[in-house]
Amino acid sequence: MVIRRLLTYLIPHKKALTWASFILILATFADVIGPVLVKVFLDQHLVPRSFDRGALIILASSYLGLNILSAILHYYQLVSFNEIALKIVRQLRIDVFSHVQNLEFKVFDTTPAGALISRITNDTEAVKELFVGVLAAFVQNVVFMLGVFVAMFYLDVRLACFCLILLPIIIILMISYRKVSTKVYRRLRQELSHLNAKLNESVQGMNIIQALRQEKRFRREFQTISNNYYREEMVNIRLEGLFVRPAVDLIYTWALIMVLNYFGFQSLTGPIEIGVLYAFINYLDRFFEPVNMMMERLSQFQQSFVAAERVFELLDDRRVTSKGSSVDSPGISQGKIEFNDVSFSYDGDKGAKVLKSISFTAYPGQTVALVGHTGSGKSTIANLLMGFYPVTQGEILIDGVSLSRHSHQELRSKVGLVAQDPFLFAGTISNNIALARAEIREKEVREAVSFVQAEDFISRLPQGLQEPMGERGTTLSSGQRQLICFARTMAGNPQILVLDEATASVDTETEEAIQKALSKMRQGRTTIAIAHRLSTIQDADLILVLHHGEIVARGTHAELLAQEGLYYKMFILQHGGKEKE
Numbered sequence: 001m002v003i004r005r006l007l008t009y010l011i012p013h014k015k016a017l018t019w020a021s022f023i024l025i026l027a028t029f030a031d032v033i034g035p036v037l038v039k040v041f042l043d044q045h046l047v048p049r050s051f052d053r054g055a056l057i058i059l060a061s062s063y064l065g066l067n068i069l070s071a072i073l074h075y076y077q078l079v080s081f082n083e084i085a086l087k088i089v090r091q092l093r094i095d096v097f098s099h100v101q102n103l104e105f106k107v108f109d110t111t112p113a114g115a116l117i118s119r120i121t122n123d124t125e126a127v128k129e130l131f132v133g134v135l136a137a138f139v140q141n142v143v144f145m146l147g148v149f150v151a152m153f154y155l156d157v158r159l160a161c162f163c164l165i166l167l168p169i170i171i172i173l174m175i176s177y178r179k180v181s182t183k184v185y186r187r188l189r190q191e192l193s194h195l196n197a198k199l200n201e202s203v204q205g206m207n208i209i210q211a212l213r214q215e216k217r218f219r220r221e222f223q224t225i226s227n228n229y230y231r232e233e234m235v236n237i238r239l240e241g242l243f244v245r246p247a248v249d250l251i252y253t254w255a256l257i258m259v260l261n262y263f264g265f266q267s268l269t270g271p272i273e274i275g276v277l278y279a280f281i282n283y284l285d286r287f288f289e290p291v292n293m294m295m296e297r298l299s300q301f302q303q304s305f306v307a308a309e310r311v312f313e314l315l316d317d318r319r320v321t322s323k324g325s326s327v328d329s330p331g332i333s334q335g336k337i338e339f340n341d342v343s344f345s346y347d348g349d350k351g352a353k354v355l356k357s358i359s360f361t362a363y364p365g366q367t368v369a370l371v372g373h374t375g376s377g378k379s380t381i382a383n384l385l386m387g388f389y390p391v392t393q394g395e396i397l398i399d400g401v402s403l404s405r406h407s408h409q410e411l412r413s414k415v416g417l418v419a420q421d422p423f424l425f426a427g428t429i430s431n432n433i434a435l436a437r438a439e440i441r442e443k444e445v446r447e448a449v450s451f452v453q454a455e456d457f458i459s460r461l462p463q464g465l466q467e468p469m470g471e472r473g474t475t476l477s478s479g480q481r482q483l484i485c486f487a488r489t490m491a492g493n494p495q496i497l498v499l500d501e502a503t504a505s506v507d508t509e510t511e512e513a514i515q516k517a518l519s520k521m522r523q524g525r526t527t528i529a530i531a532h533r534l535s536t537i538q539d540a541d542l543i544l545v546l547h548h549g550e551i552v553a554r555g556t557h558a559e560l561l562a563q564e565g566l567y568y569k570m571f572i573l574q575h576g577g578k579e580k581e
Helices: 002-008 011-046 053-101 105-110 113-155 157-163 166-204 206-211 215-243 245-269 274-315 378-385 408-414 429-436 442-451 455-459 478-491 508-522 557-563 566-574
Strands: 337-344 355-362 367-372 393-398 415-418 496-500 526-530 542-547 550-555
Touching: 002 113, 002 274, 011 053, 011 113, 011 274, 053 113, 053 274, 113 157, 113 166, 113 274, 157 245, 157 274, 166 206, 166 215, 166 245, 166 274, 206 215, 215 245, 245 274, 337 378, 355 378, 355 393, 355 526, 355 542, 355 550, 367 378, 367 566, 378 496, 378 526, 408 415, 415 478, 429 442, 429 478, 442 455, 442 478, 496 508, 542 557, 542 566, 550 557, 550 566, 557 566
Parallel strands: 367 526, 367 542, 415 496, 496 526
Antiparallel strands: 337 355, 337 393, 542 550
16 A cells, blocks of 8 residues: 555654644644633623733733744654655655666666656655645644544534544545546656656757757647646646545535524523624634635645656666675686577567577687677677577576576676767766776876877866766767776776677777777777677677677688678678679
8 A cells, every 4th residue: 555655764754744743733732722712801800891901911821832832843843844854755755766776677678768867756746745735734633623523522512523424524525536646647647757757858958859850749749748737737727626625614604504503592591601602703713714625635636646756667677687795796717608409589579589599608808799680689689698688598607607696796797898879978078088987096086098099188187087077978079088988997806807898989089099098998808899880890709790689600711701691792882892802
């Protein structure tokens, strides 16, 4: 149950919650006593015209003191409840973010980034409102309503019992509103998720949108989604307009008529106390004030409840990567890689395999190159080796041990990846390079930069290694970003290198420098190099030619050229149709 799971987050804050509740009870007591003091003044002083100065000073001082005390106590209980709520939501948001970091890559393949961001930001923000604005308000109002009923029973037991009829009516109204609104709010949150997903996609691909002059088309698509969200919002507003204040005001009017009729009929048989009449009407008004507030908060509660469902749905996603046991995990020392009859499909459909019976061995210190046309399965092999996707058919071994037995900590620390699309985080160049290891000194960062020959362009930057970068390193060229990624990988001192089109984003001049760095990087390390340009892998110990997920040829550069197969045709095409020498 969602509410039960949310309440479990209160357990670490039991002491603070008890203290805040105690302050709330004191504040409620101060609020409830006020009308009783006014009743005493009316019935014992104003009506009989008994103006004892000492008694009046005591009454006035008590009334004023209670109001001041109530204001102070309400301030402290409000701050206390909100502080607890903010701590709870902070922990919930951290839990969600931590869980998302451990999800399998196929979750990100099938779920728009904007939809995930919406759950982590918008939905957790709505849950925050549940704790800050809803649960705290509900507790305060319920305690206050109980205090009002206690005061009513003190004044007139029969009329208080009669007023109890209001409770089931209000509860039925709340339950009815909750049932009707749940579906509306679920659709509302879904449309908001679509809105964020579209916005995120459009902002990231703005250069393509403008280059292809598709601004009008994307504006129409965004407008369609915005219109859907608008329609759901209007349904929500109409629902609130019907169930919230108008319905409660109608019940309040009926209750007021009932109380006035009671005192009216009582006046026919004898005198009535004006103070009691005042106090009852005052308490009735005070009783419906929190009811109105709770009904208005109920709308917020429904939005928060649906948002919490979506958050817990994400937390309950069991598609997490298998981390392996860090205790039993064998170390990676040699770097021998074996693929034994590995087949794989991203969607789990056996009829749509990306890899089909892949088998090869990369011995320690060897460079194995993967070549082939787009979609042949090269990057998938790298993804499986990195543990981004679980192996479903066949087996991958590192140093003779199944990949599933290696913990993620061991695997990711000993296998260095340089992706085709260099990804840098907002921050400094030094911080990005230091991501490779938990603890790394500036000297080691500089050594990694020197190793990949990136010190020339970094030294020309105003702040050198401390140069701040925007999101994804947009202030640098693609070649510079790739050099930093190389330095980041080498700073981790991996045993195995995975180079996924590592030089694809580098210009010819920079590539020559990187090739020298790559030669040094590969020394003593097992390297899996995915290449589009065949000139970059001619010195590989083994070249695997992939076609439609299968290895169709294997050998050295010279051997594959001699076979005059697919590799030969690719080589001829890349060299302008010139025959091999």
